[in-house]
Amino acid sequence: MSELRRTRLGGLAEQIVKFAAVGGVGLIVDVAVFNLLLLHPIPVAAWPMVAKVVSTALAIVVNWVGNRLWTFRDRRRADAAREAVEFLIASLIGSGVSLLCLGVSHYLLNLTTTVDDNVSANVIGLLAGSAVRFAAYRWWVFAERGDQTREAVKVTTTVAPTP
DSSP, X not given: OOHHHHHHHHHHHHHHHXXXXXXXXXXXXXXXXXXXXXXXXXXXXXXXXXXXXXXXXXXXXXXXXXXXXXXXXXXXXXXXXXXXXXXXHHHHHHHHHHHXXXXXXXXXSOOOSHHHHHHIIIIIHHHHHHHHHHHHIIXXXXXXXXXXXXXXXXXXXXXXXXX
């Protein structure tokens, strides 16, 4: 294996580990809020879906901050607003995978206990959705674009010539 390939794989592995750590914090937020909302149900047929949307929205904010400041810190853009919009789109697509799993489990398969909802949304849906999100973040939101679009902090020093 060439040194360049080994370096690239090492960088990818490091990003995956950081992504997983940030995602773990987001997962804690997501699961905690989701279950808190399920403990206080509102008499609406779609309450589990509403609870999941709310918990997911909060987790997306946590994940954007963590991925921007840590996982993809060297790839973040100077245009944070555009980056945030792309991150939101990619997150919603990945979250749609989790919602799809919950919807199929809860409404089609009639698996309606809190445990069933958690397994479908927060285990199966999380794993599938995370793969989609990582790919979208790495190759779209935080893609290598060259120095002109990346936020770069460059320290320059001027050395005065000695007489």
